[in-house]
Amino acid sequence: MNNPRAAEGAVLVARNVSKAFTAADGSTVVALERVSLEVAAGELVSLVGPSGCGKSTLLRLAAGLDHPTAGELTVGNEPIAGPSADRGLVFQDPTLFPWLTVRRNIEAGLAARGQLRRRRREVDEYLTLVGLDGFADAYPHQLSGGMAQRAALARALVNHPGVLLLDEPLGALDQFTRMRMQDELLRIWAARGTTMLLVTHDIDEALYLSDRIAVMSPRPGRIDRILDVALPRPRHRNDRRFLDLRSRLLEAFDLTCVEPAPASPPH
Amino acid sequence: MTANVADPLPRAAAPPVRRGGVPARPVVAVLAPVVAAAVALAVHFALPDGQLAPLSWLDSLPSWRHPYPVAVAAVAVGAILAAVGQAVLPSLRSAVRHAAPLVAGAVGLVIAWEVVTTKLNWLHQPFFPGPDEVFGAMVEDREILLESAWHSLWLLAAGYAVGVTAGLVTGVVVGWFPRVRYWAMPALKFVGPIPATALIPLVMTLWKDSFPCAVALIGFAVWFPMTILTSSGIANVRLAYLDVARTLGAGRFYLIFHVAIPAALPNIFIGLFMGLGASFLTLIVAETVGVQAGLGWYLRWQQGYMEYAKVYATLILSAVFFSTLMTVLFKVRDRVLKWQKGVIKW
Numbered sequence: 016m017n018n019p020r021a022a023e024g025a026v027l028v029a030r031n032v033s034k035a036f037t038a039a040d041g042s043t044v045v046a047l048e049r050v051s052l053e054v055a056a057g058e059l060v061s062l063v064g065p066s067g068c069g070k071s072t073l074l075r076l077a078a079g080l081d082h083p084t085a086g087e088l089t090v091g092n093e094p095i096a097g098p099s100a101d102r103g104l105v106f107q108d109p110t111l112f113p114w115l116t117v118r119r120n121i122e123a124g125l126a127a128r129g130q131l132r133r134r135r136r137e138v139d140e141y142l143t144l145v146g147l148d149g150f151a152d153a154y155p156h157q158l159s160g161g162m163a164q165r166a167a168l169a170r171a172l173v174n175h176p177g178v179l180l181l182d183e184p185l186g187a188l189d190q191f192t193r194m195r196m197q198d199e200l201l202r203i204w205a206a207r208g209t210t211m212l213l214v215t216h217d218i219d220e221a222l223y224l225s226d227r228i229a230v231m232s233p234r235p236g237r238i239d240r241i242l243d244v245a246l247p248r249p250r251h252r253n254d255r256r257f258l259d260l261r262s263r264l265l266e267a268f269d270l271t272c273v274e275p276a277p278a279s280p281p282h
Numbered sequence: 283m284t285a286n287v288a289d290p291l292p293r294a295a296a297p298p299v300r301r302g303g304v305p306a307r308p309v310v311a312v313l314a315p316v317v318a319a320a321v322a323l324a325v326h327f328a329l330p331d332g333q334l335a336p337l338s339w340l341d342s343l344p345s346w347r348h349p350y351p352v353a354v355a356a357v358a359v360g361a362i363l364a365a366v367g368q369a370v371l372p373s374l375r376s377a378v379r380h381a382a383p384l385v386a387g388a389v390g391l392v393i394a395w396e397v398v399t400t401k402l403n404w405l406h407q408p409f410f411p412g413p414d415e416v417f418g419a420m421v422e423d424r425e426i427l428l429e430s431a432w433h434s435l436w437l438l439a440a441g442y443a444v445g446v447t448a449g450l451v452t453g454v455v456v457g458w459f460p461r462v463r464y465w466a467m468p469a470l471k472f473v474g475p476i477p478a479t480a481l482i483p484l485v486m487t488l489w490k491d492s493f494p495c496a497v498a499l500i501g502f503a504v505w506f507p508m509t510i511l512t513s514s515g516i517a518n519v520r521l522a523y524l525d526v527a528r529t530l531g532a533g534r535f536y537l538i539f540h541v542a543i544p545a546a547l548p549n550i551f552i553g554l555f556m557g558l559g560a561s562f563l564t565l566i567v568a569e570t571v572g573v574q575a576g577l578g579w580y581l582r583w584q585q586g587y588m589e590y591a592k593v594y595a596t597l598i599l600s601a602v603f604f605s606t607l608m609t610v611l612f613k614v615r616d617r618v619l620k621w622q623k624g625v626i627k628w
Contacts, residue, residue: 078525078529079528079529080525080528080529097528098525098528098529098531099529099531100529100530100531102529103529103530104525104526104529106522106526108522110520110522110523110526112523112527112541112544112545113621113622114544114545114547114621115544115621123527123530123532123540124530124531126536126540127527127530127531127532127533127536127540128530128531154620154621155621156621156622156623170530171529171530174530174531180529
């Protein structure tokens, strides 16, 4: 990467990771089967796939909120034993603490780790970074969806995580806000060099953002193939190569053949 | 990145004050209490008395110096000042226009009360004294009434504090630790619904002094709703809040005290309200059986002497007392839960 601050990212590795859940009726559901993935330091990798393919499960395992049934996950060569401030997590629902103002939400990670007194002044930088300067004292219910999601992003970033895990972070936003937020995400990623693992339903989003795209399939969840997105940034959504990759990705999901043959796509 | 920003700050700075049912004609509304007070005085002095009042300290006063007409006159003067005040100061306007019809309505009820008792004697002595006697009794016994109220407040505060503290502790422990919950919930469901007053015979054996007995009773009455609502609030905290907090580096202390408890606060406040209601009931009963002071005790004592004017005086003071405490708790709630979107109004 072509910037001086790109030093924060850590390598995230999943080796033959399987995860099975026991359902209420006692049967076993295999959410992930022998999944292996290596995300390089400072790399942005997307996980795409239909519902039930285990994308979110993989993310929760990487966060340390769940433990794999088999296999292992490491961050910077350290095995993942539990949740840690080194691995930030942002959900589709911003999940801001509604009882705290935006500023206090962003401070939460520092407060939880007893670093608030020393690092309080950094919080203003993060408010600026995500464009919420004027809203430091607003409560979450007063924010729009995009603003809340930016606050959630700042709350994760203030911990300087080596890996940022994003579970459909822009999925609930309208199209315009989402496209702006994608640029926002890229800006932060470029400035910080944080390793990012992004779960998304949106193929265009994956193509626009990622270095690589891991295509997953369900029952049991596994990674079918990994697609390199060797396009320079900033990317253009109507660029020919972008559209070529897009149709390759759709083919990977067998989505091209459900379209009626004679109709041309509306571009 | 600020183009999509819906500016929330005006909403935060000046919440729209919705006062439902404010009359459309402000002049009539604002002057209504003055008119009502004038009617009350006219009824009081012009209509002949149909009820024979018992002897009291009031007999030594000229009738225009009795507390009741003085109070009505004070309402009239206050209403005139408020009417003038709201005409001059716009900041008073909405509050005065909101309150004036209510004051007029209250005066109207007192007029009706005087008419059916003192004036027409449809309701008889000694059980139904008129406002003149009840206001007289309030002034006559003001010292002992205030002392009783003070004593009640002290007892209530002690019992409520004990119950709230115990309820918070057990509620958090039961709500947070599933294993404790497994063992404690059946016990709670078995013991908790017992009315605190049913435990009077038991509690009386624990202390010689009646004060700690009453504190324990009130504490028990408050403890149960506090425990149940706190524990259900803690147990039902959205898991996503806890997950996010853990990925931010939160340990168990932070999870309990900075995530679970704040998230459970709306529930905890329901427990505080239910506990306050239960504490009022238990207070009055405890004071009528064991404790030799307080509003409940005074009420029972005056009932024994058939002094119904004083019974009503005590009831009115108790209503003010309890209602004030309830209002204080609502104010605290509004302040603490100001982060919530829609809250129930008092």
